Amino acid sequence: MPPFALTPVRIFISSVQKEFAGERAALRDYLRGDALMRRFFEVFLFEDVPAADRRTDDLYLDEVRRCDIYVGLFGNDYGSENAGGLSPTEREFDLATTEGKYRLIYVRGTDDAARHPKMRALIGRAEAGLIRKRFNTPSELVAGLYAALVEYLEEKQLIRSGPFDAAPCMKAMPGDLDPERMAWFIRTARATRRFPLAGDASPHELLAxxxxxxxxxVTNAAVLLFGNRPQRFLISSEIKCAHFHGTEVAKPIPSYQVYKGTVFDLVDAAVDFVLSKIALSVGTREAGPQAPVRYEIPKEAVAEAIVNAVAHRDYTSNGSVQVMLFADRLEVWNPGTLPPSLTLEKLREAHGSVPANPLLAEPMYLAGYIERMGTGTRDMIRRCTEAGLPEPAFAVSDGFQTTIRRVQNRGAGETREETRDKTREETRENTREKMLALIAADPAISTKELAEQIGITPKGIEWQIRQLKQAGRLKRVGPRKGGRWEIIGG
Known part of the structure; x- marks a missing residue:
């Protein structure tokens, strides 16, 4: 279930004149190749339309009407004129102005005397109404457009220098927050973390x-934490939960829910969804008046995976957190990635807290939804290991994913320790097979690269390599640096 894509901002690059064929192609290739630009923008060039589909007289004007940003390239040539004496470039510019489009004008060269008189007049009109920039080479044009488009994204609050959760939620008002939720938070935080505000503190005092x-x-974080209906303002902040009987995504989906509400509501609902679908064992009352209960996946591990996804996701993405329960595993995906200071390897070690949304994470900690900053993944690993499950796997691709394996088909006379040993061996064998596949694809791959792609520590990779060597399945050819791996026996 992949995340939804962003609605692209359409860019129209003028014009049909051959004078700028190279520049238009350079802009198109850059906008489609750069990760940031590709994420937000979709570019239209007249040359990309098949010749048979072209209606030269009005196709480009239709695209101007559809675009969000008009990029005008003005040079020496004016272009062919219609019956009214206007070139396509001028007609495009006039329509973009009439339609109120966001206009960016780039003029090649500084010698205005060499230009067609009508082009000089057009540049003069553009200069009077908006800022235009000069360029001489395609690289200068690309750099200038990049800076302008980043500024556009900042103006539209699609990107920002500060964290998303600290930015104001432009359409939300204080009345869109729920005083009862805020009162609940104060009571909970006082009982859980000795929160210093008095129990009768006002909503404004709490927010401040x-x-x-x-x-x-009110900020985006305030809406996510205490909003009456947060998804009115932040549509993708919902959680999608699905349960599949098999090990792959398949339709029809036996159980599918989309949960909305505050981040506290979302976590509670998603955790309950998972716990209602997995096995539960009830012990005896030998140790006390209440019989202990135990889920096949520890509740704390389930909650930690979901809380992390909600607290650390990228809220500028149109993707939603996805919780998918399969017959053999639980997958929790969120649109986001690790901060530069963290790696998949460091998640398994003691590491500092680097929340993607600090103003969101702190209240979740105060309310007891986050236990201790920076220890969540290690706690998850410990809980799963104690329950006889494989260590959770973490991966970063088009988002961040946590996978927790389920133990299947335990024999009637099999002890938890036997199950744990069997599961560990199965996990190790799966890891070795993944390593061999990666080595087959790249015999020069390093242990560090193996660790990053598989999601275990370099020490764990080295242990696995020793096992493979002892089993006669792998050998090293050449020096440690510059050598290669060789798989024995195919």
């Missing part, structure tokens, strides 16, 4: 204390 106001406007 948690830094959830920006010049009097």
């Amino acid at each position: 204390h948690l830094n959830l106001l920006d010049d009097g406007k």
